[in-house]
Amino acid sequence: MKPNSQLQSGCVKAFSCVSLSIITLVSPISAQAQEQSPAKFACQAALNTPEQKPQQKQVQKLAQFADTSQERSQLIQEANNLYNQRNFQGAAKTLCQLLKKYPQDTFGNFQLGNVFARLNQPEAAISAYREAIRRNSKYALAYNAVGVVYASQSRWEDAIAEYKKALEINPDYGDALINYGQALWQTNQKDQARASLEKALNIFKTQKRNEKVYQVEQILQQLKTLDNPGIS
Template identity: 55%
Template sequence: MKLKSQLKSVFVQPLSCMTLSIITAIGISSSVLAVTGISVHSPEQSVERQPQKLAQLSNTDTPERSQLLQQANALYNQGDLTGAEDNLRKFIKKSPEDPFAHFQLGNVLFRQNKSEEAISSYREAIRLQPKYGIAYNAIGMVYASQSRWEEAITEYQKALEINPNYGEALTNFALALWQTNKRDEALSSLEKALNIFKAQNRGEKVKQVERILREIKTGDQPSLS
C-alpha cells in the first residue's frame, strides 16, 4: 500500500473549508487520501481544485498580521516551504497564543518531512485550544505516514471524541484500523463517514469513500490513485 509515501504530501485546505467543530482540515492529493483529511486533509491538488491557503484573513486582523499571513500563503503556493515556515514563525513570535498559527506551522513542517517538529506544533495548538480536533487528526496523519498505526489510531480517537461526526478523521481512523487487520471496525467507520459526507452533500468525498469500501469488501488493498 502506498499510504505511507502519500501521507507525506500533505497540505491544508483553504480555511473557508475549515472549522474547529466540523471536518475539513486536511487532505491528500490522491483520491483516497483527499477524503482522509491533514488534512495534514489538503493536498498539493485538492479534489475541488480550490486555491490553497495556509491561513485566511479576518476583519480583525492588524495590517502586520495580514501581511505575514499573506506572505506565508504566497510563499507556500510558490513552493517555498522554508519561506512560509519563516513567516509563520515570525507571526508566532508576535502572537504566541494563536493556536491556528501553530497548527499551520505544523502543516508546513510536515510537508518538509519534519515530522517530530510538526507534532510539536500540533501539540502546542492543542495546548492552547484543547478541543482542537483537527490538530489531533493531523498528528494521527503524521504517525500514519510513519506506519505507527496504533499511535495514529489513538490520535484519531481523540479527534472523534471531540467531534464524532468528523468525516475525515473517521476515514483516517478506518484506514489505520484496516492496516492493523481490524476489518470489521474499519468498515463500520467508513460507513459512518460515508453517511456523514452524504448528509453534508459532499459528493466527491462520497465517491471516494464508496470506492474505498468497494476495494476493502472485495479484498483488495485500497489504492491511492
C-alpha cells in the first residue's frame, strides 16, 4: 500500500509533541563510535557557526560556575528557551556545548535529536537519539522519536520496529500508540492500527487529556473515511 500523504503528515505532526524529561545516565560509549556519529559531525558544524553576542555572554557566565550541576542546569535551560523560541540553530549550539563537557548526559542527547529533527537533519537526529538510548536502554521517548523520523521518511517498517520497542517499555505510552497505529495503517494492517489508536484514545480519556482525545478521534474518523470513501 502506498503511503497516504495525510497520514504521513499526522506522524510528522506527532513529533512536535515528543515530551522532554530528565533520564538517568547509564553506560558510556566508545570514543571511536562517537567520532563516527552523524550527531558529532553535526555538532562540530554547529559549534563552528559564529555565535551571537548575547549567547557569548551566557557561555562566559556559565564558565564561572564551580558547581557542575548548576552549570548543566543553566545550559539545559538556555537550550530549552532557544528551542521554544524556534531558534533551533542556537539550541543546537548550546546542547553541543553541553555534550562536549558532559557527553554522558542522556537528556542532552535526546533533546539534541529533537533539535536536529527540527533542522531537517534526520541522520544526525537518529544518531543523537541512539546515543540517548545507549545511555539508557529503557528510554521509550527516544525509541518513539526515532520512529517518528523514520515515519517522516516513509520508512514504515523501520518506524513500526521503533514504536514496538517504546511500547515494550511502556505499553500505555499514548503518543507511541498513536504513531504505531498510523504506521500500521500505512502498511495495510488496518485492524491492528485501529486497536492501537483505540487503546490510545482510552488512555487519554482516563488521563483527561482532552486535546489528545480530540486528536485521536480525528485520526480514527480520517481512517474511517479513507477506508470507506463514500462516507462524508
